[in-house]
Structures are given as C-alpha cells and as structure tokens.
Amino acid sequence: MIRTSILGACALFVAGPALAGTLFTANLSEPVAERTTFVANSAVWTCVDNTCVAELDRRSPTVRSCKKVAEEIGSLASFSSERGELDEADLARCNEVVDD
Numbered sequence: 001m002i003r004t005s006i007l008g009a010c011a012l013f014v015a016g017p018a019l020a021g022t023l024f025t026a027n028l029s030e031p032v033a034e035r036t037t038f039v040a041n042s043a044v045w046t047c048v049d050n051t052c053v054a055e056l057d058r059r060s061p062t063v064r065s066c067k068k069v070a071e072e073i074g075s076l077a078s079f080s081s082e083r084g085e086l087d088e089a090d091l092a093r094c095n096e097v098v099d100d
Contacts, residue, residue, distance in 0.1 A: 003089050021056050022055065022059050022083065023054075023055055023082055024043075024055070024056050024061065024065075024079075024081045025031065025051060025053050025078075025079075025080050025081070026045070026047075026052040026053075026066070026078040026079050027050055028047065028050040028052065028073065028074060028076060028077060029076060032048070034051075035047065038072045040068040040071070040073075041054070041056055041065050041069065045072070046067070050077070059081065059082075060081055061079050061081050063087050063094050065079075066090070066091070067093075068083060070095055070098050071097050072073065074098055075095050076094060079094060
C-alpha cells in the first residue's frame, strides 16, 4: 500500500512538468487603464499596462489563437510564447478581427 502511494507520487512528480502549459504573452497596441482579466483560448489572461499573459496547453503561437485574444482585448503589437513569436504578416492577419 505504501509502495503504491510512493510510486504514484513519483509518477505525478515526473509527469507534472509535462502537464504544465506554455506561457504566452500578448503585447497590446494600447495599454489598458487598469488590471484586466478575460478568458480566451480556454485560458485566463491577465493584462497590466500593455502586456497580457496566460498559460495555454499549446506550445507555439498561431494566428487562430492570436485572433481569439485580439477579439477580447483589442489590437496586438506582438503575440508570442516561450517557443516563438508571430511574424508581422501573421500579426496583421490576427488584428483583422479587431473592430475599428
């Protein structure tokens, strides 16, 4: 019984990092007036000044993910994760969803 519990705890310890998400950052074109939170891409985003962050269960930024964030908070100056950043063309496609 104790051995099973110890093995289970060890498995969670090893698998824990694999279950963790990837940190994403959205830099806004215009800063928010006050701390703001919203849900997009099944994650809670927190924005302060011109930076929003969230932990997502994907690795790389995509235009689709960026659009979901832009729809909620407005035009983005950049959209990135720990693994990369959208280029200018993809960022322009992302910002197409923002109403003027």
